[in-house]
Amino acid sequence: MDHMSPIERWLRGIALTVVVLFFMFPIFWIVLMSLQTNETILRSPPSMVFEPTFGNYVAIIAGRLDSNVASMGIAFMDNLWNSILLSVGSVAVALLLGVPAAYAFARHKFRGSEEVAFTLLSFRFAPPLLVLLPLSLYFQQIGLANTYLGLIWVYQLICLPLILWIVRGYFEDISPDLEHAYRIAGHSWLSTFRRIALPLAGPGIAAAGLLAFIFAWNNFIFALVLASADKQPVTVGALAFVTASGIQYGQIAAAIVLSIAPTLALALYAQRYLVEGLSLGAVKG
């Protein structure tokens, strides 16, 4: 890296800038939009010069959507709360089930273990709609439709395979000798799992958990079909901004900023673990 010529360094800088601009621009633009009224957003040609207003945020947080035609209530903050509840809940359940399962698949080769693991992964191959229609019928009958519990259960289709397969790789990368050594030292298998396997796979579990959280957060179709208004997450809730009297771009933008904020904050916070975790797993130590 040190022996780059100035031109190379310069070109490199430009390339990086272009990439960052390309990926950051939509987010930047959304933030700009969220601070404008519908009129300034829709003017032509678009301009970066405007008088910033927090009206969109105020409307969303207050739950009142005022258009030039009518005024209606929206439950965006409830949606946000639903999103948090559903994502956190389903990732927690997936970790609770997936991590021990991943350990079992990594350490114990039993008859049919590969098949079971693959079947779990295959849940992610099927188009969600294929599962959803029969599932919604079942859920109606057993009373799980439109409950948090039912949604968290269905979200396992997204979270569980992800966590299972990522974390399994991490457990496989831990030298079995470490666990043997701890057991020979006199500890039970359970405390070996807790004291050796879990901490050493920690970065991987964190990375898998974060990814699962993002996937759960961004899920749209399951909640659209299985939840009614009071249980819907932000992804579905944002549909409310498409009203009969027009599309409220400013408020949609503000809603998007609010809804990506938690995942963005979490990703930034866990970035170190995420990169470290995802790359550590790739290298056999």
Added chain:
Amino acid sequence: MPELRIEDLTKRFKGEAVLDGVSLTVEDGETLTLFGPSGAGKTVLLRCIAGAVDPEDGRILIGGEDMQDVAPEHRGIGMAFQNFALFPHMTAFDNIASPLTAQRRSRDAVREGVERVAKLLKIDHVLSHAPRALSNGQKQRTALARALAASPGLLLLDDPLRNVDAKLRFEMRLELPRLLADQGATVIYVTQDYKEAMALGDRIAVLSDGKIAQVGTPEEIYRRPASIEIARLFGDPTINLLDVVPEKDGAGVFARLSNQRVPLHGGLEAAVGRDCVLGLRPEALRFSANEDGIPVMIEAETPFNEKTVTLVVTARGREILISRPAGTPAPASGAAQIAADATDALLFDRATQARIVPDRDGGSTSEAAA
């Protein structure tokens, strides 16, 4: 301290027998070195004893108790791994403390125990370090300390000096016997280094292709190896192996090398006329001033610190290594004559590779030279 008995132990990996009917007894308080080339099954055997690997067949008895259904944590074993297997997320202290915390000892007792063994192994100044901050030698000592910490009755050491540098290996080879004796434990020490095996073991078990090829004291293994392979594994420079057909005349049994007699043990009469391999240790050969020696040409001389090894070639082109203490005079080049000490000559059957045991083994020199 318990006695370890292994009966007919068999372990297969993908149909291939790694351990093939291994039977072995390690006496109470004895140090047995398990020696063998890589891939012989030494580590697998150790893991079976520790309970990390389940054997297909056979029994393992520790202190007379069958270990079949006993979990690794209840076998009362201390083990040091070849790759150290230190817990990377714990300090050296916590690593060494792990066998003590398992016994739910008080915090003070744990600290006391760790410090005692750390002082013994001279690592008390690095106890707060994480394993990655330790040098290889310190890692090795930490691993050893962890194995010793709870004073286990049975100690399994899997080539603990394999991954450390030559100087440290030499130091530890001097220190270990006393350390192990102080522990009073029954020890199995795995190694690939014959010098280590001879220096540390009360007895040596030679494992080859999943079978125990020979068990005996270091002296027995060196002087009376059971087969050509074992003779070759012990000794540096390696033993000279020469195809011969023993003969007999009025003076006794002998082998003919370049038309000169190499007298053999008198009890080897049964070998006369058979295809054999004569094994001569390089240090059992010497240059001779007599005309009746074996005529050879000197090819090359390699001086080591304590000895000099000379490669010579016989008239028929057979290469022979001769070792002598450094400083002893000897011809440096050209033609020379060598002679062998008959007592140290070993005779193997060429077909079975097994040593041909003289009728009266361990007989006196006069009998052999007669």
